[in-house]
Amino acid sequence: MKVTGIETLACDAGWRNYNFVKLSTDEGIVGWSEFDEGFGSPGVGTVIKHLGRRVIGQPVGAHERIYAELYCATRPATGGVVSEAMGAIENALLDAKAKKLGVPCYELLGGKLRDRVRVYWSHCATWRINQAAHYKPAITDLDGVKSIGREVRDKGFSALKTNIFIYEDGKPRGWRPGFGGPFYPELNVDKNVLRNLRMHLEALDDGAGPNVDLLLDLNFNAKTEGYLRILRTIADFDMFWVEIDSYSPEALGFIRRKSPHPISSCETLLGLREFLPYFREQAMDVAIIDTVWNGVWQSMKIAAAAEAHEVNVAPHNFYGHLCTMMNAHFSAAVPNLRIMETDIDRLAWDHELFTVVPTIEDGHLVVPDTPGWGTEPNEEGLRAHPPKQTGFLDFGRKPP
Numbered sequence: 412m413k414v415t416g417i418e419t420l421a422c423d424a425g426w427r428n429y430n431f432v433k434l435s436t437d438e439g440i441v442g443w444s445e446f447d448e449g450f451g452s453p454g455v456g457t458v459i460k461h462l463g464r465r466v467i468g469q470p471v472g473a474h475e476r477i478y479a480e481l482y483c484a485t486r487p488a489t490g491g492v493v494s495e496a497m498g499a500i501e502n503a504l505l506d507a508k509a510k511k512l513g514v515p516c517y518e519l520l521g522g523k524l525r526d527r528v529r530v531y532w533s534h535c536a537t538w539r540i541n542q543a544a545h546y547k548p549a550i551t552d553l554d555g556v557k558s559i560g561r562e563v564r565d566k567g568f569s570a571l572k573t574n575i576f577i578y579e580d581g582k583p584r585g586w587r588p589g590f591g592g593p594f595y596p597e598l599n600v601d602k603n604v605l606r607n608l609r610m611h612l613e614a615l616d617d618g619a620g621p622n623v624d625l626l627l628d629l630n631f632n633a634k635t636e637g638y639l640r641i642l643r644t645i646a647d648f649d650m651f652w653v654e655i656d657s658y659s660p661e662a663l664g665f666i667r668r669k670s671p672h673p674i675s676s677c678e679t680l681l682g683l684r685e686f687l688p689y690f691r692e693q694a695m696d697v698a699i700i701d702t703v704w705n706g707v708w709q710s711m712k713i714a715a716a717a718e719a720h721e722v723n724v725a726p727h728n729f730y731g732h733l734c735t736m737m738n739a740h741f742s743a744a745v746p747n748l749r750i751m752e753t754d755i756d757r758l759a760w761d762h763e764l765f766t767v768v769p770t771i772e773d774g775h776l777v778v779p780d781t782p783g784w785g786t787e788p789n790e791e792g793l794r795a796h797p798p799k800q801t802g803f804l805d806f807g808r809k810p811p
Contacts, residue, residue: 417463442507501706531570560618589631598639647777
């Protein structure tokens with residue numbers, strides 16, 4: 412079975428776009444993957460179109476050879492959107508290969524170790540504050556934060572993750588200077604940020620109760636000194652992990668050794684070579700791998716390296732339902748899994764965009780056993796929700 416065409420499709424996802432690769436074959440089997448070009452990655456779709464020309468005519472099953480050839484062709488500018496495009500193509504090849512064989516994608520990864528994957532409710536309170544037009548009910552005060560904590564518990568989830576917020580006259584707004592919202596490139600952490608972070612965590616923890624694990628994502632919103640101030644300020648909380656992004660494995664290792672809480676990191680890294688310095692530095696307790704960017708097959712290699720360094724992994728997953736299914740197969744097959752990220756708050760039309768939506772029971776995602784990833788885009792649904800002219804996430808301003 413050979414590749415006959417590669418095209419990209421997109422649709423409106425409220426405050427961003429969802430993006431997909433459609434890989435056609437000479438046997439009529441279609442392989443799908445989902446990718447993202449809003450999270451700091453504009454232009455991935457254009458790169459996919461250029462690289463796709465080299466893939467046409469090649470056998471679908473030879474995804475490792477195809478990846479190696481694409482790497483050779485792009486070696487002078489490897490990384491960034493180039494690597495993300497290669498990951499998207501790899502994931503579509505895996506879907507087509509598994510469908511040809513009539514097996515779920517996890518069979519290509521060595522078979523599944525688990526039928527259900529524990530998930531955490533990601534961006535808890537975050538989406539209902541930052542994107543209140545799309546996620547209901549909107550959260551406008553600490554009582555709303557406490558209420559969603561109770562909702563997490565009552566719906567059977569055992570873990571949640573949130574972000575940093577500042578409360579002005581009792582109303583929350585996101586604090587994400589690392590992404591330009593507000594524009595504050597020095598990334599200093601002052602007492603106001605620390606006070607407000609404690610208030611926010613206390614409200615969530617009070618609502619969720621003692622049996623729900625609490626995760627905090629600090630992203631790129633501080634420097635080493637600021638991260639340490641935050642960690643000291645929340646030292647008395649029982650944190651499942653604190654997520655920190657740093658370009659320096661040495662700085663992150665220093666933070667981890669000073670931290671009272673487990674540290675997770677690496678969701679923005681691309682390729683095994685970028686992960687290795689962090690593993691050697693023992694810079695994190697949990698390595699977060701973006702399988703959408705890296706490709707699921709390549710992500711298994713990264714997870715194996717993490718295992719060799721006594722580190723567990725968690726997938727980065729805040730996209731559409733196809734990405735969730737892709738990550739479910741990775742999570743089912745990887746031995747050293749910690750937990751899986753999932754956005755529970757969804758757009759009102761998300762279910763129209765995919766043939767199957769993930770099944771979640773008692774805070775666990777049920778791993779699908781149908782061929783391929785277990786879902787694919789509904790092209791009629793995509794056409795009913797045409798994409799925005801720009802799907803780029805501008806954290807400082809609302810997109811047009």
